[in-house]
Amino acid sequence: MSAARGGAADGAPDDGDPADAVLRALADQHRRQILRLVRGGELAAGEIASHFDATQQAVSHHLQVLARAGLLRERRDGARRLYALDPHGLDPVREVLSELWPTALERLKYVVEQDQLTTTTAPKNAGRQP
Amino acid sequence: MTAPEALTATVRIGAPPADIFPYFIDPALLIQWIGEWADLCPEPGGVFALNFSNTAVRGEYVEIDPPRRVVFTWGVPGKDSLPPGSTTVEVVLTPDGPDTIVELFHHGLPVEERDSHLEGWTTMLGRLERLSR
Numbered sequence: 196m197s198a199a200r201g202g203a204a205d206g207a208p209d210d211g212d213p214a215d216a217v218l219r220a221l222a223d224q225h226r227r228q229i230l231r232l233v234r235g236g237e238l239a240a241g242e243i244a245s246h247f248d249a250t251q252q253a254v255s256h257h258l259q260v261l262a263r264a265g266l267l268r269e270r271r272d273g274a275r276r277l278y279a280l281d282p283h284g285l286d287p288v289r290e291v292l293s294e295l296w297p298t299a300l301e302r303l304k305y306v307v308e309q310d311q312l313t314t315t316t317a318p319k320n321a322g323r324q325p
Numbered sequence: 326m327t328a329p330e331a332l333t334a335t336v337r338i339g340a341p342p343a344d345i346f347p348y349f350i351d352p353a354l355l356i357q358w359i360g361e362w363a364d365l366c367p368e369p370g371g372v373f374a375l376n377f378s379n380t381a382v383r384g385e386y387v388e389i390d391p392p393r394r395v396v397f398t399w400g401v402p403g404k405d406s407l408p409p410g411s412t413t414v415e416v417v418l419t420p421d422g423p424d425t426i427v428e429l430f431h432h433g434l435p436v437e438e439r440d441s442h443l444e445g446w447t448t449m450l451g452r453l454e455r456l457s458r
Contacts, residue, residue, distance in 0.1 A: 218378075221379055221380075222379060227379065231403070234403060295359075296332065296334035296429050296431060297334045297336075299358055299359040300334050300335070300336040300358075300427060300429060301336060302357075302358040302359070303336065303338065303345070303348055303358040303359075303427070304336050304337070304338045304339075304427075305358075306348070306357045306358050307338050307339075307340045307344060307345050307348065308338060308339050308340060310340075310344070311339065311340045311344065
């Protein structure tokens with residue numbers, strides 16, 4: 196199954212933004228651990244599940260979320276489902292950096308200017324308003 | 326298509342450079358505006374480690390020239406598209422009257438279609454922050 200769109204089966208609404216799907220997929224430590232597991236090469240669903248205490252069904256759900264987000268490639272080998280890291284899966288996240296900095300700098304501005312307000316309260320100029 | 330090109334962001338802050346510079350070298354101050362955890366050793370070759378939104382950013386300081394300029398590398402271990410050392414962030418603080426213009430250049434990022442979808446990212450990041458809290 197290739198990255199299906201419009202599949203709202205994950206419970207979270209799928210609004211069709213690929214980075215959204217990627218980031219949502221990454222916002223779970225089990226799924227991040229799965230990605231680390233398959234980084235070295237293709238693994239069967241069962242092998243992946245053996246690393247977790249969770250049920251196979253739960254792991255299978257995580258695999259589906261990752262596959263839908265484009266982070267994993269899935270292929271069948273007989274009855275087995277094999278998963279590998281999709282090297283382009285994180286591309287949308289890289290694009291996020293383009294918005295990361297403007298957003299972060301706005302926050303920096305807010306924090307510094309708040310800090311100026313609190314540290315400049317009494318000393319020199321403050322308290323002089325007519 | 327994938328030619329490296331600096332990504333830039335600029336902001337004007339109502340404070341002198343000396344009051345802003347520490348926010349790039351002091352972990353407790355840095356995480357007030359980016360990330361949730363930081364380990365910083367502000368000297369050339371010193372570690373620049375930052376975790377934000379479930380991403381581990383690792384790099385090192387390249388240049389520290391208080392209060393005007395700081396340069397550090399930026400990458401994500403295990404991420405083929407953005408390995409540690411692959412990109413560089415350069416921050417320049419220029420006084421302008423009582424304010425400071427903060428210019429940030431992120432060098433070495435692949436271009437791709439990063440300029441599209443810009444509007445969606447802010448809301449998406451806000452959602453992500455709530456998720457990762």
